[in-house]
Amino acid sequence: MRFFAALLLWLLTTIALAAAVPTVWAQTHIVGEDGYAALAASAARDGRLQEAMAAELTTQVVSLGADNGYSLNPDLVRRVADSYTRNSGFPGQFAQANRIAHRWMFTGAVPSGNSTDEWLIDVAPMLSDPSFSATLGTLDLQIPPTLTVPITVDSPELQPGKLRALATWGPWVSIGAAVVTGMFGLLTLAAARSRGKALTALGVSALLVGAAGWAAIEVGGRFVDAGLDRTTGNIRTVAEVMVASAEASLHQWLNYTLIAGGALVLLGVIGAVLGGLLRGPERR
Numbered sequence: 001m002r003f004f005a006a007l008l009l010w011l012l013t014t015i016a017l018a019a020a021v022p023t024v025w026a027q028t029h030i031v032g033e034d035g036y037a038a039l040a041a042s043a044a045r046d047g048r049l050q051e052a053m054a055a056e057l058t059t060q061v062v063s064l065g066a067d068n069g070y071s072l073n074p075d076l077v078r079r080v081a082d083s084y085t086r087n088s089g090f091p092g093q094f095a096q097a098n099r100i101a102h103r104w105m106f107t108g109a110v111p112s113g114n115s116t117d118e119w120l121i122d123v124a125p126m127l128s129d130p131s132f133s134a135t136l137g138t139l140d141l142q143i144p145p146t147l148t149v150p151i152t153v154d155s156p157e158l159q160p161g162k163l164r165a166l167a168t169w170g171p172w173v174s175i176g177a178a179v180v181t182g183m184f185g186l187l188t189l190a191a192a193r194s195r196g197k198a199l200t201a202l203g204v205s206a207l208l209v210g211a212a213g214w215a216a217i218e219v220g221g222r223f224v225d226a227g228l229d230r231t232t233g234n235i236r237t238v239a240e241v242m243v244a245s246a247e248a249s250l251h252q253w254l255n256y257t258l259i260a261g262g263a264l265v266l267l268g269v270i271g272a273v274l275g276g277l278l279r280g281p282e283r284r
Helices: 002-031 033-043 047-067 074-085 090-106 130-136 164-191 195-219 221-228 233-283
Strands: 120-122 148-150
Touching: 002 033, 002 164, 002 195, 002 233, 033 090, 033 233, 047 074, 047 090, 047 233, 074 130, 090 120, 090 164, 164 195, 195 221, 195 233, 221 233
Parallel strands: none
Antiparallel strands: 120 148
16 A cells, blocks of 8 residues: 555656646746846857847848938948947847847736737847947937837737736746645655655656656747747847757756756665665564
């Protein structure tokens, strides 16, 4: 009876861990605004994203100049934009610009002047960088407080605040998943006759979850591609790099899960061997 109780608790621990790892990761890096901004800053160090943003910023500056009666040299503006996106301050400003996109999706906050249901990124903070001001020289070209660029095309499936429920309940769900996983793990140890074997079993759980996570990312790739199809032009490249950064971060968490699983298996084997050696003399 004790064996079946331990087995049931081990299965529940495995299921809970499989839910906890992606849930806590998503809350930390996607649902939480600060985590999402940190992810954007990490992605901004990628050369492909830097080139795409330089091209988009060039387009916006030239267009803004034309709207104000100035004919700007696109090649000159592009050189300045390339220099800007490669400097050390760009990741932080790119992260700040992405906060508006995060708030649009997770809180429903709509930027002033946005009359559509497009998902937007605010590039005004980047265009306000001193490097652009110096290039524009004495032109009376004022950067507006907000200058948004669509990330996606209009879609009835994408509405402001679409993921508000995740922002509200995400922290509680992630904490709950972590607590439940820990609770079931401790109950498994308490129910098992051999602590060493129980540790080994819990290590196997972590190994299974880590491996399954890697497989799930590969399978889910086509759904990610379908989402990227909603983006166009330079912003698509930016979105691709952002997704790649998110996948790399999740892979890292899964790797940590695999490492923890391997460590538990090793500890379990050592504990089982030592336990057997200690019980040996007692039986004599």
